[in-house]
Amino acid sequence: xxxxxxxxxxxxxxxxxxxxxxxxxxxxxxxxxxxxxxxxxxxxxxxxxxxxxxxxxxxxxxxxxxxxxxxxxxxxxxxxxxxxxxxxxxxxxxxxxxxxxxxxxxxxxxxxxxxxxxxxxxxxxxxxxxxxxxxxxxxxxxxxxxxxxxxxxxxxxxxxxxxxxxxxxxxxxxxxxxxxxxxxxxxxxxxxxxxxxxxxxxxxxxxxxxxxxxxxxxxxxxxxxxxxxxxxxxxxxxxxxxxxxxxxxxxxxxxxxxxxxxxxxxxxxxxxxxxxxxxxxxxxxxxxxxxxxxxxxxxxxxxxxxxxxxxxxxxxxxxxxxxxxxxxxxxxxxxxxxxxxxxxxxxxxxxxxxxxxxxxxxxxxxxxxxxxxxxxxxxxxxxxxxxxxxxxxxxxxxxxxxxxxxxxxxxxxxxxxxxxxxxxxxxxxxxxxxxxxxxxxxxxxxxxxxxxxxxxxxxxxxxxxxxxxxxxxxxxxxxxxxxxxxxxxxxxxxxxxxxxxxxxxxxxxxxxxxxxxxxxxxxxxxxxxxxxxxxxxxxxxxxxxxxxxxxxxxxxxxxxxxxxxxxxxxxxxxxxxxxxxxxxxxxxxxxxxxxxxxxxxxxxxxxxxxxxxxxxxxxxxxxxxxxxxxxxxxxx
Amino acid sequence: xxxxxxxxxxxxxxxxxxxxxxxxxxxxxxxxxxxxxxxxxxxxxxxxxxxxxxxxxxxxxxxxxxxxxxxxxxxxxxxxxxxxxxxxxxxxxxxxxxxxxxxxxxxxxxxxxxxxxxxxxxxxxxxxxxxxxxxxxxxxxxxxxxxxxxxxxxxxxxxxxxxxxxxxxxxxxxxxxxxxxxxxxxxxxxxxxxxxxxxxxxxxxxxxxxxxxxxxxxxxxxxxxxxxxxxxxxxxxxxxxxxxxxxxxxxxxxxxxxxx
Numbered sequence: 001x002x003x004x005x006x007x008x009x010x011x012x013x014x015x016x017x018x019x020x021x022x023x024x025x026x027x028x029x030x031x032x033x034x035x036x037x038x039x040x041x042x043x044x045x046x047x048x049x050x051x052x053x054x055x056x057x058x059x060x061x062x063x064x065x066x067x068x069x070x071x072x073x074x075x076x077x078x079x080x081x082x083x084x085x086x087x088x089x090x091x092x093x094x095x096x097x098x099x100x101x102x103x104x105x106x107x108x109x110x111x112x113x114x115x116x117x118x119x120x121x122x123x124x125x126x127x128x129x130x131x132x133x134x135x136x137x138x139x140x141x142x143x144x145x146x147x148x149x150x151x152x153x154x155x156x157x158x159x160x161x162x163x164x165x166x167x168x169x170x171x172x173x174x175x176x177x178x179x180x181x182x183x184x185x186x187x188x189x190x191x192x193x194x195x196x197x198x199x200x201x202x203x204x205x206x207x208x209x210x211x212x213x214x215x216x217x218x219x220x221x222x223x224x225x226x227x228x229x230x231x232x233x234x235x236x237x238x239x240x241x242x243x244x245x246x247x248x249x250x251x252x253x254x255x256x257x258x259x260x261x262x263x264x265x266x267x268x269x270x271x272x273x274x275x276x277x278x279x280x281x282x283x284x285x286x287x288x289x290x291x292x293x294x295x296x297x298x299x300x301x302x303x304x305x306x307x308x309x310x311x312x313x314x315x316x317x318x319x320x321x322x323x324x325x326x327x328x329x330x331x332x333x334x335x336x337x338x339x340x341x342x343x344x345x346x347x348x349x350x351x352x353x354x355x356x357x358x359x360x361x362x363x364x365x366x367x368x369x370x371x372x373x374x375x376x377x378x379x380x381x382x383x384x385x386x387x388x389x390x391x392x393x394x395x396x397x398x399x400x401x402x403x404x405x406x407x408x409x410x411x412x413x414x415x416x417x418x419x420x421x422x423x424x425x426x427x428x429x430x431x432x433x434x435x436x437x438x439x440x441x442x443x444x445x446x447x448x449x450x451x452x453x454x455x456x457x458x459x460x461x462x463x464x465x466x467x468x469x470x471x472x473x474x475x476x477x478x479x480x481x482x483x484x485x486x487x488x489x490x491x492x493x494x495x496x497x498x499x500x501x502x503x504x505x506x507x508x509x510x511x512x513x514x515x516x517x518x519x520x521x522x523x524x525x526x527x528x529x530x531x532x533x534x535x536x537x538x539x540x541x542x543x544x545x546x547x548x549x550x551x552x553x554x555x556x557x558x559x560x561x562x563x564x565x566x567x568x569x570x571x572x573x574x575x576x577x578x579x580x581x582x583x584x585x586x587x588x589x590x591x592x593x594x595x596x597x598x599x600x601x602x603x604x605x606x607x608x609x610x611x612x613x614x615x616x617x618x619x620x621x622x623x624x625x626x627x628x629x630x631x632x633x634x635x636x
Numbered sequence: 637x638x639x640x641x642x643x644x645x646x647x648x649x650x651x652x653x654x655x656x657x658x659x660x661x662x663x664x665x666x667x668x669x670x671x672x673x674x675x676x677x678x679x680x681x682x683x684x685x686x687x688x689x690x691x692x693x694x695x696x697x698x699x700x701x702x703x704x705x706x707x708x709x710x711x712x713x714x715x716x717x718x719x720x721x722x723x724x725x726x727x728x729x730x731x732x733x734x735x736x737x738x739x740x741x742x743x744x745x746x747x748x749x750x751x752x753x754x755x756x757x758x759x760x761x762x763x764x765x766x767x768x769x770x771x772x773x774x775x776x777x778x779x780x781x782x783x784x785x786x787x788x789x790x791x792x793x794x795x796x797x798x799x800x801x802x803x804x805x806x807x808x809x810x811x812x813x814x815x816x817x818x819x820x821x822x823x824x825x826x827x828x829x830x831x832x833x834x835x836x837x838x839x840x841x842x843x844x845x846x847x848x849x850x851x852x853x854x855x856x857x858x859x860x861x862x863x864x865x866x867x868x869x870x871x872x873x874x875x876x877x878x879x880x881x882x883x884x885x886x887x888x889x890x891x892x893x894x895x896x
Contacts, residue, residue: 040691040693040699040701041691041701041745042749043787044693044694044699044700044701044787045699046693046694048694048698048699048786049694049696049698049699095767096766096767099766099767099769100766102766102769103760103766103769104758104760105757105758105820105826107771107776107779107780107783107823109773109776109780110771110772110773110776113770114770114771114772115770117773132780132783133780135698135784138698138783138784138786139783142783142785146757146758147757149752149753149757150757150758152753153753153756153757156753162753193738193739193742222693222694222695222699223692224693255670256669256670256671257668257669257671258668258670258671258672258675259670259672259695259696262695262696263696363698366697367696367697370697370715370717371672371696371715371717372670373717373719484686486681486682486686528686528687529686529687530686530687531687533654533689533739534687534689534738534739534740534742535686535687535689536681536686536687536688536689536690537681537686537687538687
């Protein structure tokens with residue numbers, strides 16, 4: 001029997017990025033004793049990497065903007081597969097969430113009349129992104145962090161204990177959501193520093209763990225993005241939605257190799273940067289798809305005029321949604337018109353004066369100077385697609401962020417699915433974190449209030465704790481011929497990159513499923529040396545379970561969806577098919593879990609989406625809807 | 637495309653141990669073109685020392701996790717390019733000296749989180765609803781510079797007030813959190829005074845500003861290039877001076893004119 005410490009909380013939030021911290025603030029302000037648990041230090045979450053801004057239709061720069069326009073842009077970007085109620089709530093509530101940050105001390109860049117400035121971004125009709133230079137994510141995380149400290153200071157005044165009602169367990173990992181019957185009862189965790197196990201008992205758990213990019217070789221994501229929340233939900237019995245949709249950001253660094261995949265912000269293009277191939281041609285003009293034809297400039301001259309006069313000109317095609325730009329770059333490279341290191345050129349040096357570049361894009365200037373020895377004010381950057389974001393995720397109720405079928409389990413941020421449909425617009429991620437982080441914290445607190453005080457508070461039984469401890473310790477007891485977790489991870493990343501990457505084919509994805517099966521068998525024998533104190537090899541061995549589960553979801557769903565839409569491109573099914581519009585692909589865990597590691601873990605189910613509410617459909621022209629909606633939907 | 641053709645073997649000395657003690661260990665490891673020190677540490681983990689403890693996250697100089705001392709100088713491992721060293725050089729990596737070691741290159745940085753809690757938060761102005769805040773860019777520029785801070789704590793590590801003087805830690809917030817006081821003090825809408833909170837005075841009396849003798853070590857190690865001494869600490873000292881005479885302010889105002 002494993003002796004582990006147990007603590008009781010009302011709400012446990014897993015993850016301390018934007019969504020997790022916003023959820024924690026909300027839960028605590030609504031009276032719930034709230035614990036946050038995160039793998040990194042407090043304030044280091046991957047949210048800091050977000051550069052461009054927070055999309056919110058405040059209308060500070062163009063007063064024609066409003067939530068309806070934002071909703072429309074979001075649905076178009078997601079190719080109408082978005083969970084429309086989420087897109088509606090998101091567009092309506094984003095401005096309040098941004099303004100609230102100001103009251104917590106955030107300092108956004110300003111307009112001449114002193115309001116929050118807003119910048120242009122791909123897929124957004126009006127300048128909409130509240131920003132701080134190109135370090136908006138850092139401002140967001142720091143503001144939320146400092147708000148949490150303020151709440152802790154308040155608690156200290158009242159109780160003499162900073163952590164009485166809101167505590168951060170930093171550098172800890174959750175390996176299991178624990179349950180009492182079908183209800184959430186807590187989480188099983190280990191301290192990364194000591195390897196010590198502990199249990200946080202709580203009737204409500206919010207998963208806010210971010211994405212899955214570490215399953216791919218070229219990614220902008222940090223080591224934390226191992227699909228933990230996705231896997232925790234599955235293992236607790238909650239299904240995932242539309243996992244085939246993965247956003248490859250068009251502009252990641254391609255050189256030098258050690259920084260391959262690191263993001264080059266879209267603001268470079270929003271502020272005037274252009275994409276060229278090795279022949280010097282601005283190739284994006286050749287890649288405007290028919291659904292977007294009327295919205296984008298047809299000549300370089302018109303595109304260039306747009307930066308000065310957006311009322312009378314159409315935007316340049318460099319600002320198409322990310323999936324379109326990523327595919328275009330991929331095609332150029334394949335056609336032999338790429339840059340020396342296998343990307344294309346992104347040039348801002350010939351477009352803006354050096355001092356303007358340094359002022360508007362300080363982090364990018366810094367990043368290229370320091371990491372690639374490239375001066376972006378004097379020469380073009382080399383960029384190419386990088387795995388950036390997963391649109392798919394845990395299936396949730398739009399209003400409450402509650403997962404399906406596991407009472408007490410909530411999800412918000414990148415780990416939740418639905419909001420972005422098949423493709424996310426830049427800037428919609430930070431606003432998503434705030435809007436749904438708050439909603440998850442709110443409803444988790446309510447759920448906890450209904451269960452925490454009563455006799456039916458869910459209990460954690462010892463058998464589950466013992467099982468979780470045994471599972472976590474398995475890598476130390478590997479037999480002879482143990483597999484190196486680093487090797488397994490590299491092989492997984494290579495397979496996903498090559499076979500389920502930006503362009504997909506049926507045969508390759510079947511091959512991928514075969515490789516995943518073989519990797520599962522080998523991962524069951526993953527072994528590590530040393531002890532439990534700060535042992536990164538051990539941590540990786542445990543993360544492999546999550547990455548393999550999530551990768552299986554991605555490959556299965558991608559194989560099933562025989563069309564191309566947003567972040568899912570099938571070379572063998574190249575067009576978007578209207579009859580696929582109302583179809584969600586849902587990944588359920590195989591239950592009971594098969595003993596044989598070679599057996600599939602995931603059961604894929606097709607589910608029809610809820611019809612889009614008529615007043616929301618009425619925001620679009622009939623001619624546009626005809627391009628997206630399935631035949632039968634048009635007559636409903 | 638690989639860079640293997642340009643690879644070479646580099647010699648590293650890395651401190652390994654824990655709170656009980658430890659020692660520098662020698663490693664020889666392959667280096668490829670364009671790599672940074674953190675890449676090499678990762679290669680060591682994957683090939684020679686699976687349990688080598690290191691803290692890191694974004695690997696792009698934005699999160700401030702991978703702070704260490706490289707050849708004795710506080711730096712981010714992800715932003716230190718291997719090309720800045722000669723191939724013959726042995727590169728030494730040690731944990732941050734000002735903080736207790738947990739294991740290998742990982743230190744206990746809780747000092748910083750304690751200090752963060754001692755600085756009273758932003759006080760929102762009364763009578764302004766969310767969405768009604770109006771500030772000019774020129775007025776937010778100053779605080780925005782300080783908010784570029786990625787909390788790598790290199791300035792806290794290098795500051796000699798605490799680097800070799802454990803006894804000063806209780807009374808001294810360190811450059812990062814004195815800068816936080818300055819940031820709030822310069823925030824155009826911070827209403828601390830309406831609550832009877834004088835941030836300038838607390839900088840001196842509660843956060844140990846007087847210990848700072850403006851040697852600018854913090855500014856030198858800041859990976860974000862924030863002018864911590866010139867733009868945060870000296871103005872804070874100047875603002876405090878009408879309440880309390882500080883001879884260093886005179887010196888500081890001389891030095892601060894040497895801006896580039």
